Amino acid sequence: MIRRDSLYRRLLTWLLLPLLALGGLMVLQAWLDARRTADRAHDRLLEAATLAIAEQVQWQDDRLWLDLPPAALEMLATDAEERVFYALFDARGRFVTGNAALPPAPEGPAAGDALRYADLEHRGLDLRLGVRGARLEDWRRGERFEVRVAHTREGRERLAAELLRANLAYILGMAALAAALLVLAIRAALAPLTRLRRAIRARDPRTLAPLELPLPRELAELREALNELLARMRRVRANQERFIGDASHQLRTPLAGLTARAELALRQEDPDRWREALETIHAGGTRISRLAVQLLSLTRLNNPEYHPEFARLDLNALARETVRLHWAGCHRDGVDLGVETPATSPAIQGLDWQLEEALGNLIDNARRYGARRITVRVRTEPTILEVEDDGPGIPAERRLLMLRPFHRGSDDPDGSGLGLAIVDGIARTHGARLFLEDAADGRGLRIGLHFPGVGR
Missing domain, CATH: 1.10.287.130 (Signal transduction histidine kinase, dimerisation/phosphotransfer (DHp) domain)
Structure with missing residues (x-):
């Protein structure tokens, strides 16, 4: 079964595809934004934790000493139950205290009091590390030290997923609304086409009156x-x-x-x-x-669907054959029928029986309307197939009228008024031009078919 193409389906496809691509980009952008937002939020917690720990560092018994308050690490604890690690290092990079000897940031030690972040893997865990360089606030000693705090990424990923779900619900809702509006818009845009189809179907097949329908x-x-x-x-x-x-x-x-x-x-x-x-x-x-x-x-x-298959024709042979077929009838009526052909015969693409019928009609018309001498002639440069007679001829002002069906130049009861109309139709079928002119001696008529673009 052949599936019919649909303009509605085509429009819907070509409009929904960019909409889906745009929706995919929006989802990707929402995911990236959720990740950045979650990272910023948890990085703030890391910053606060490192600052709280740095404020508790003191100099005692000729060494750095840390009394870590529980609140310093509790602020990193979330419902995701991340694992939290901290470490204190002196100015020479020696581990002082902490629950894990965290590595330094890949970029090197923190300069001054600046806080630096890094993503690293430690003991098989993916960690987010915050490193803060600080100095003791004691007026007697200005010892420098470094606080390192890290936690696992469960909380970040959970927060990013929650933010993505919220954005995804918004995006899907907007996409569904856009798709619904798109479908309604296409239906509304194609409604005039539906009205036109119904108007055509509702018409009486016998009427050819023009369509009167307001349309875009x-x-x-x-x-x-x-x-x-x-x-x-x-x-x-x-x-x-x-x-x-x-x-x-x-x-x-x-x-x-x-x-x-x-x-x-x-x-x-x-x-x-x-x-x-x-x-x-x-x-x-x-x-x-x-x-x-x-x-x-x-x-x-006159049938527009009639498309004959042409063959190569020798005009000299065609003219001689036509004269042979009509010679007996003309001789019986006392008409001198002859043929003139060039030494080199021109050739055209056409139908022999149609051109023979055209010449036969011209010969018959000339014989019926009083010609005593009829000549079938083939010319070259340009290629012309013509019939010349010495009859009464046709006035110049009436020659176009003679090409109309059933229009006769006299009251001859044997005439039908179709001969020249048929010749004109055959000329148009062969792409030729039919001409009606006075005979060479000024008496009679010359009718012929001029085949343009045909060489010798």
């Missing part, structure tokens, strides 16, 4: 494009209805004549009358058959 600018352009398509379809349907009306009129008249002639013959008893009626019916049937063939040809040429 982008969809208004689509609506106008649809209205332009409907306008073209109205013109096509109008042309089809006119063509059908003209065709039915053209067929109804000879069919009615055949019916009337047959009814009249049925009332006769004379075999000669019957033969005369049969000859008339045969001639009428021939005209109707020719008209039907021309109607089918014109219908196929």
Whole structure:
């Protein structure tokens, strides 16, 4: 089963992906901020602890002495039950007292009274170390010393996790609200498209009236494009209805004549009358058959879905073959039919039967309208396939009208007015230009197809 693409799904995907990426960045930033906040809070406790211990250091019995109050380390105790370590070192770096001989900070001993921090591993424990350098406040001795306090990281990690959970709840709530608003916004933005779809579905399939629906600018352009398509379809349907009306009129008249002639013959008893009626019916049937063939040809040429496959054609051979097929009929009517071809035959891409039909229509028109001499000619540079006759011709102001279906230049009952329309359709199918000009001697008509861009 083929899965149909969805504009709604596509918009939602392309808008949610950046939103998810932004949410991920916000979560990462929240985690980093929680870690920094927890570190700052516990570093303050380390600072207070080292300061409280440094204030208790005294000189006694010619040595540094520390009476550690319980409050100095209790301030580092939290619900996470971290392990707390402290140590006192003299100016020479010798361990004086403490519950663990903590190593110095990796950067070296603290300068002055500045407090320095370091993350280190001691006895398999990850510790946060605070180092404070200090001096005895006794006026008799100014001995320097160093206080080192460290604790494990459980409290920091717990505080960071609590801060992250609080921020994460806020971020997830904002993300859910943003996603909901995004979905509602996309639905609201696509609502005009839904209205357009429903308006199209609700239309009567027989109507081609333009769509009148208020839409945003982008969809208004689509609506106008649809209205332009409907306008073209109205013109096509109008042309089809006119063509059908003209065709039915053209067929109804000879069919009615055949019916009337047959009814009249049925009332006769004379075999000669019957033969005369049969000859008339045969001639009428021939005209109707020719008209039907021309109607089918014109219908196929006017079909926009008709895309024939062209082949390479020799115009000299095509012109000679067409003359051979029509020579007997022209000779019977006393018409001199000939062909003129160049020494080197031009070749084109086309359909031989269509071009033969075009030449046949031009020859038949010329013969029907009084020509006594008809010449089929092939020219090169430019490539032209034309028919020239010495008949009465067509006035220049009426030549474009003759290309319309069912438009006839005379009251000849045998004519259908489709010959030149079919030739024009064949020319357009081959990308050629149809031209109607006066004959070379000024009497008659020259009609041809000019094939641009075709060499010798």
